[in-house]
Amino acid sequence: MDPVSILLGGLSSGMVLFIVSVGLSVTMGLMGFVNLAHGGFAMLGGYVIVLAMKHWGLSFVPALALAFVVVAAFSVVLERLLYARLYRAQELDQVLFTIGLVFVMTAAVTLGVGPETQVIRLPDWLRGQTDLGFMTYRTYSLALIVVGTLLVIALWLGFERTRYGARIRAAVDNRRMAQSLGIDVGRLFTVAFALGSGLAAVGGGLGAEILGLDPNYPLRYLVYFLIVVAVGGLGKVTGVFFAALLIGVLDFVLKLYFPKGGTLFIYALALMLLLWRPQGLFGRKSA
Amino acid sequence: MLETRGLCKNFGALEVAREVNFRLELGARHALIGPNGAGKTTFVNLLTGVLAPSRGSILLEGEDVTALAQAKRVKRGIARTFQINQLFRGLTVQENVCIAVSERLGVGGAMLRSAGQRADVLAEAARLIEMLKLGNDTGRRIIELPYGRQRLVEIAIALGLSPRVLLLDEPAAGIPSAETHILLDAIATLPKDIAVLIIAHDMDRVFRFAERITVLVSGAVFAEGTPQEIAANREVRAVYLGSALDA
Amino acid sequence: MSPAPDALQRRHRFQWWELLPWATGLAMFFAFPNYLSFGTQLLVTILFALSLDLVLGYAGIVTLGHAAFFCVGAYTVGILAQQLGWNEPLSGLVAAGLAAGIVGLISGFVLLRTHGLTLLMVTLCTMTLLEQAANMGHAWTGGFDGMPGLSFTMILGLFPFDVLYFKSQYLYSLSVLALGFVVVRTLVYSSFGQSLTGIRENLLRMHAVGAPVRGRLIVAYGISAALAGVAGGLFTQVTGYVNLAVLGLERAAGVMIILILGGHGRLYGAFVGAVAYLVLEHLLAKAYPTAWQLGLGLTLVAVALFARGGLIGLFEKLRGAR
Structure with missing residues (x-):
């Protein structure tokens, strides 16, 4: 494979990682909540898309939008009813609760849909190859790169240029200070949580091509999503973006050249990085 | 006994300790007072090694302990209480x-x-x-x-x-006034060779106890003397009145 | 409900009811001769959960990678037996404990400088790393398939491993568990154990009383790792095989769930949790695997929200309310 193809392949899977993980980064940064169930929302999104396309004949893009809305709404219900009770709890309780949630989601999907791997049929215009002038490449991978880039720009603008974004940044930086300035961190969190879960749902659907889609999805990729967030830094949209791309490309290259155990290096790198900079590559050190 | 020389601490541009020169004598009953935000607790954190000073040194019985870890300082006899309870x-x-x-x-x-x-x-x-x-x-x-x-x-x-040096950070805060005497009695029965530093917000509570008072304002030593001298010091009163008016 | 004023002075003395688990263990041997294979698994799991209790329940280290030490012990025994022909079971367990203990001390030294979310991540990464390494080191570990068909010499030269009925395996495991339990019990009631609970309850204060916090945690981590390693070694010996299933997030989460379900930081939580979990799993998981997972998930959510002391905590509450 030539270097450009490798880079494009890695970037496209990095974009998927980004879309799924960005919400996790913001919510963990805001509340310090250890949410191991985040991948579950991505999986649910994938299933909403599969079901909507199969049973209601929805096409791919509207199904993505539907997944966003459904999962975001569902996550708000969970957040208000359950997550909110554990904000002040110990990490251990949060870990238990979210692992339990993963089990419930996995079992529910297995019961409702079945244990087999689902395939999301891409529309014709996303299949095949696109001529880039100097080379041709898979249209879908290119589309992922475009979508991911647009998304990070939109999120960056939202974070840096809107009052809402400024509030979230303030609250990630120093929750108590933000609260004393009259920012309702609880409500902020609910909105961020919904947005993040909705994006994860979209990511689950977009990434089914690369990551697959079956009931074990949340557990299988749990460590991956967490690594992306940890490397990128909590609550840092651009940090997560670059971390996701880095890991996506690295993973792609390693799997290509060291098909057996190439991912070992990713874990080793993540481990060393976390020991060296616990706040992540792009996070700022807290005082 | 315990001494600081030119102790400074900055958090970024914020100076919370400025050139603090302070001596706690053997067996002293010393009080450190100052308005809110004067840097009293920061000073205790510097003495005990929770924070590392930006400049300056801390000496215990003439020996430099500035670089010593918290646990080592405890072993050498510096003990503290916290302004907000830190219990198991x-x-x-x-x-x-x-x-x-x-x-x-x-x-x-x-x-x-x-x-x-x-x-x-x-x-x-x-x-x-x-x-x-x-x-x-x-x-x-x-x-x-x-x-x-x-x-x-x-x-x-x-x-x-x-401890040989006991640092009490606002020990009476939160104790009902009917029970403060238990605290004061306990302090009164301490061996005479323990140096005690009480950190307090206001003068009244420490008046009975302290033989010497240091007033800290904005991270710097503002005045030092016997309780009578401090009580008579107009500038100290102005600082307190000023901060009382601000509050 | 407050403990009695002299609870501290008395708690290390053995109570009559503390004989119950062991009496039950022996009674099981005679009452259910056909379930001894299951019983042996149960005993191994209790030992594993007990080792986790030391770090999670007492020292308050939230780790997701404890299965790593179980794995080190399991593979140590496996590799010794297969590659070096070292089949003597007792020395095998000692080797498993030592290997896992050393790995525990080293990883504790490196990892325990972090805490909170980072600690969770680095323990998870370490375990995944080990999993990948075991998968790659095919020549030594047998890769994904592991090492089947391991055989061991007689225990103490007297009792052969019994492939059909697990009689000697059961009693052997019960003895190892009893030994491990005495170690953990002695530790948690000692001054060392008391200081671990101090670290769990208030780190800031523990520093302020001059305790060498990190050193204590590393030692506790090492001991706990050694015990988990013994449990892993025992697993390999009694089953006669080892493969990658001993590792991974599901196994690590599983043992944590068992401990929490029983009640962490409570010494007997590992026993109660393992019995409840494995018996239910045994009855439900094969027939209704999905329902089992659903029930487990719901139980975890409920425990996290309402019953943080686990089953023993619930029992304590009921007794206190009476």
């Missing part, structure tokens, strides 16, 4: 005090003998618990105690380290 909340009063006493006696890492068989630790803990009139609460968990009583456990833990 799920454990009993007895266990709380025993943990401190075990560390002082160097048996905190002993694995074979049961903590309940350490007669020396238990006896010392019992003595301290009696001294702070906590005898009826020995077996109660911290979370079951009213805040004022918890405050006394805080003192018992510090005394359990048999």
Whole structure:
């Protein structure tokens, strides 16, 4: 494979990682909540898309939008009813609760849909190859790169240029200070949580091509999503973006050249990085 | 006994300690007062090694301890209490005090003998618990105690380290006035060669106790003297009145 | 409900009811001769959960990678037996404990400088790393398939491993568990154990009483790792095989769930949790695997929200309310 193809392949899977993980980064940064169930929302999104396309004949893009809305709404219900009770709890309780949630989601999907791997049929215009002038490449991978880039720009603008974004940044930086300035961190969190879960749902659907889609999805990729967030830094949209791309490309290259155990290096790198900079590559050190 | 020379601490552009030169004499009963945000607790954190100073040095009995870790300073006899209780909340009063006493006696890492068989630790803990009139609460968990009583456990833990320098950060805060005498009695019965520094917000509470008072304002020593001198100092009164008016 | 004023002085003394688990264990041997294979698994799991209790329940280290030490012990025994022909069971267990203990001390030294979310991540990464390494080191570990068909010499030269009925395996495991339990019980009631609970309850205060916090945690981590390693070694010996299933997030989460379900930081939580979990799993998981997972998930959510002391905590509450 030539270097450009490798880079494009890695970037496209990095974009998927980004879309799924960005919400996790913001919510963990805001509340310090250890949410191991985040991948579950991505999986649910994938299933909403599969079901909507199969049973209601929805096409791919509207199904993505539907997944966003459904999962975001569902996550708000969970957040208000359950997550909110554990904000002040110990990490251990949060870990238990979210692992339990993963089990419930996995079992529910297995019961409702079945244990087999689902395939999301891409529309014709996303299949095949696109001529880039100097080379041709898979249209879908290119589309992922475009979508991911647009998304990070939109999120960056939202974070840096809107009052809402400024509030979230303030609250990630120093929750108590933000609260004393009259920012309702609880409500902020609910909105961020919904947005993040909705994006994860979209990511689950977009990434089914690369990551697959079956009931074990949340557990299988749990460590991956967490690594992306940890490397990128909590609550840092651009940090997560670059971390996701880095890991996506690295993973792609390693799997290509060291098909057996190439991912070992990713874990080793993540481990060393976390020991060296616990706040992540792009996070700022807290005082 | 304990001395600081040119002690400075910055958090970014914020100076919380400015050129603090301070001496705590052997057996002193010293008070450190100052308005809110004067940097009193920061000063205690610098003395105990929770924070590292930006500049300056800390000397204990003439020896430089500035680079020494917190645990090492405790071993050398610097003990403190916290402005907000820092207790082992799920454990009993007895266990709380025993943990401190075990560390002082160097048996905190002993694995074979049961903590309940350490007669020396238990006896010392019992003595301290009696001294702070906590005898009826020995077996109660911290979370079951009213805040004022918890405050006394805080003192018992510090005394359990048999310090030579005792730093009490706002010890009376949260203790109902009817019980402050237990605290003051306990402090009064301390061996004379322990140097005690009480950090307080206002003068009234420490007046009876302190032989010397240092006033800290905006991280710097503003005035120092006997209680009478400080009480008579117009500038100190102005600072307090000023901050009272601000508040 | 407050403990009695002299609870500290008395708690290390054996109570009559503390004989119950062991009496039950022996009674099981005679009452259910056909379930001894299951019983042996149960005993191994209890030992594993007990080792986790030391770090999670007592020292308050929230780790997701404890299965790593179980794995080190399991593979140590496996590799010794297969590659070096070292089949003697007792020395095998000692080797497993030592290997896992050393790995525990080293990883504790490196990892325990972090805490909170970072600690969770680095323990998870370490375990995944080990999993990948075991998968790659095919020549030594047998890769994904592991090492089947391991055989061991007689225990103490007297009792052969019994492939059909697990009689000697059961009693052997019960003895190892009893030994491990005595170690953990002695530790948690010692001054060392008391200081671990101090670290769990208030780190800031523990520093302020001059305790060498990090050193204590590393030692506790090492001991706990050694015990988990013994449990892993025992697993390999009694089953006669080892493969990658001993590792991974599901196994690590599983043992944590068992401990929490029983009640962490409570010494007997590992026993109660393992019995409840494995018996239910045995009855439900094969027939209704999905329902089992659903029930487990719901139980975890409920425990996290309402019953943080686990089953023993619930029992304590009921007794206190009476």
